[in-house]
Amino acid sequence: MSQLRKDPLVNRWTIIATERARRPAAFVDPQSTVTNQKNCPYCQDKASPCIDESNGVKIINSSSPILDDSKPFEPHRHGLYEAAHSYGSHEIVVESPEHIANMADLPLVQIKAVLQAYALRMQTHRKNPFIEYTLAYKNYGVAAGSRNIGHARSQIMAVSVLPMRVKDKISGAEKYFDVHERCLFCDMVSQEIKNKERVIVENEHFVVIAPFASRFPFESWVLPKFHQCDFVEGIKAQEDSLASIMKDILLRFKIGLNDPAYNYMIQTSPVKDASSYKDYYHWHIEVMPRLTRVAGFERGTGFYICPIPPEMAAAFLREVDIRA
Amino acid sequence: MPELRRDPVVGRWVIIDSEHSKGPLDFPKDNNTPRHHAICPFCPGREHQTPHEADAVRPPKSLPDTPGWQVRTVPNKFPVLTAEGSLAKEGIGIYDQMTGVGAHEVVIESPDHDKTLTELTREEMLSVIGQYQSRFRQLSKDARFKYVVLFKNFGSSAGATVEHAHSQIIALPMVPKTVLEEIKGAEEYHQKQSRCVFCDMIAQEYQDKERIVAENTSFLAFCPYAPRYAFETWIIPKGHSADFALADQSTQAHLAQVLQDVLKRIKKVLGNPSYNYYLHTAPVGYADPSCYHWHIEIIPKLTRSVGFEWGTGLHIVPTFPQDAARYLREV
Numbered sequence: 127m128s129q130l131r132k133d134p135l136v137n138r139w140t141i142i143a144t145e146r147a148r149r150p151a152a153f154v155d156p157q158s159t160v161t162n163q164k165n166c167p168y169c170q171d172k173a174s175p176c177i178d179e180s181n182g183v184k185i186i187n188s189s190s191p192i193l194d195d196s197k198p199f200e201p202h203r204h205g206l207y208e209a210a211h212s213y214g215s216h217e218i219v220v221e222s223p224e225h226i227a228n229m230a231d232l233p234l235v236q237i238k239a240v241l242q243a244y245a246l247r248m249q250t251h252r253k254n255p256f257i258e259y260t261l262a263y264k265n266y267g268v269a270a271g272s273r274n275i276g277h278a279r280s281q282i283m284a285v286s287v288l289p290m291r292v293k294d295k296i297s298g299a300e301k302y303f304d305v306h307e308r309c310l311f312c313d314m315v316s317q318e319i320k321n322k323e324r325v326i327v328e329n330e331h332f333v334v335i336a337p338f339a340s341r342f343p344f345e346s347w348v349l350p351k352f353h354q355c356d357f358v359e360g361i362k363a364q365e366d367s368l369a370s371i372m373k374d375i376l377l378r379f380k381i382g383l384n385d386p387a388y389n390y391m392i393q394t395s396p397v398k399d400a401s402s403y404k405d406y407y408h409w410h411i412e413v414m415p416r417l418t419r420v421a422g423f424e425r426g427t428g429f430y431i432c433p434i435p436p437e438m439a440a441a442f443l444r445e446v447d448i449r450a
Numbered sequence: 451m452p453e454l455r456r457d458p459v460v461g462r463w464v465i466i467d468s469e470h471s472k473g474p475l476d477f478p479k480d481n482n483t484p485r486h487h488a489i490c491p492f493c494p495g496r497e498h499q500t501p502h503e504a505d506a507v508r509p510p511k512s513l514p515d516t517p518g519w520q521v522r523t524v525p526n527k528f529p530v531l532t533a534e535g536s537l538a539k540e541g542i543g544i545y546d547q548m549t550g551v552g553a554h555e556v557v558i559e560s561p562d563h564d565k566t567l568t569e570l571t572r573e574e575m576l577s578v579i580g581q582y583q584s585r586f587r588q589l590s591k592d593a594r595f596k597y598v599v600l601f602k603n604f605g606s607s608a609g610a611t612v613e614h615a616h617s618q619i620i621a622l623p624m625v626p627k628t629v630l631e632e633i634k635g636a637e638e639y640h641q642k643q644s645r646c647v648f649c650d651m652i653a654q655e656y657q658d659k660e661r662i663v664a665e666n667t668s669f670l671a672f673c674p675y676a677p678r679y680a681f682e683t684w685i686i687p688k689g690h691s692a693d694f695a696l697a698d699q700s701t702q703a704h705l706a707q708v709l710q711d712v713l714k715r716i717k718k719v720l721g722n723p724s725y726n727y728y729l730h731t732a733p734v735g736y737a738d739p740s741c742y743h744w745h746i747e748i749i750p751k752l753t754r755s756v757g758f759e760w761g762t763g764l765h766i767v768p769t770f771p772q773d774a775a776r777y778l779r780e781v
Binding site: 201210269285313425 | 453454456462465530543599602607608610620622626627651726747754756758766
């Protein structure tokens, strides 16, 4: 019998469809990574001018930005409706001087440099009083929404509104804190480590779990073991540790699921009033292989059908041999 | 210049990416021509390949699970929720879970494998709508179910695994998040304004005109001001009504007409794209029908959602709704 599970943070239910559960191997879905170095804009240096460069990581403005600072935010009403200029910034992080497609294949020191670059850019954007949220994320592979360039890159957006899903998470964490006077994520970390069955890998500072109410097969969350609401503060002195656990989980995807498309996004606290989120929010990274399609039911209800129990997904990823 | 727009019901912001504005021909094409007659379990004569019929539109004397039907509802052979068993809830530390009790049905919309909804006659289309409503009424009687959702996946990139025209119905033991958010937004609006936010939206759409796609006596079809997807189109009853299950015969006929009309427009303008639609109605036994207003949301599957959208819930839409509406209106 399938099971309904509730995400304790945003109260979103997921159906874990055990009746039609597919074996982990059924998801293995090779994608062709065409790596044509000749046409790579990052190798040819044909991309937009560089904003920042350090340790082989380049930050450039997106050539097709969906946010810009050409006009102020200035919301205006139109009867019932409200609109504003899409104020903010949209940057590309070119992760390595070498033409390597998957972050999983970058050396640790390069992954560390990418994480540090995220933190630096976030810090810069936060100084802008019109910015409400910064998001660092990656689309790898065509199914995850990336163009087929074959050169590892990620993106950073700074936006002038607090996005809906972030609001949901914040308000869920706040409600839990009001009742328990503890951080929900800290409780999650200790319950998962005690329980073990959904833990994929851990090190001194981080644990990677398949969340209890996973929306997608092999969805994985990288959770810091120590409480900190903010990514920029949180990775200080832990960059090596985070780089190594990111490489670890991405290699497990690559080897275990045959180089699938994936997304990850760094969920950090909002820019404004950081002090009020301090106690109850807890930064983390969501990593999701893109193996299934979102259909009408998910779109219409916000209710996800996950075709494999997260315990089975965790066991599968745990057993992948990444030394090969 | 890109623009941020806020949805008046749930307060969700979206980005309209006008810099790279896309017209109907700028999206990749799907091939949604039916091909697999030989192995289709939904075709007449193969009734035994599905679970036993739950409901059907068929001639008075014809037997269940035999050919002759016009529309046929069967339990899904691979249900995500099952109707047997009682609802058991359990807490595990910080987590909550319950047994997957529910219903999962398939409405086969035509006996003809080659017909999509756009090719049905007016009467056939009305039978489909009538069958939808009959299932809503039936499933709402089960005390374990709090919400019934009807949805359609057309084309493989919208999630369809069988090409023969069909929709699906899932009855759930709770009200899903997206609907709760709409209800909460509508209730808050009603508290402040003493009016239905959807009724006000209809009034403003008439004033602005530019986002209207089609209309008839009972329904308005328009592209919402702050859509999540390119060419997203809503069909909403003009008169206030919270519950689809209460729509009368003539309303159903008008719905059949407008739904088919909009689907034809989408097919023509976007080259037979994959799409989803789903029906949002009030939860079973909803106490205050003055706040909520049922409607259908149609979403052509043209783009992929990327990491940014998953991470933030902030959708990036490559087509202005007034442009999408103009293309659809003028076809």
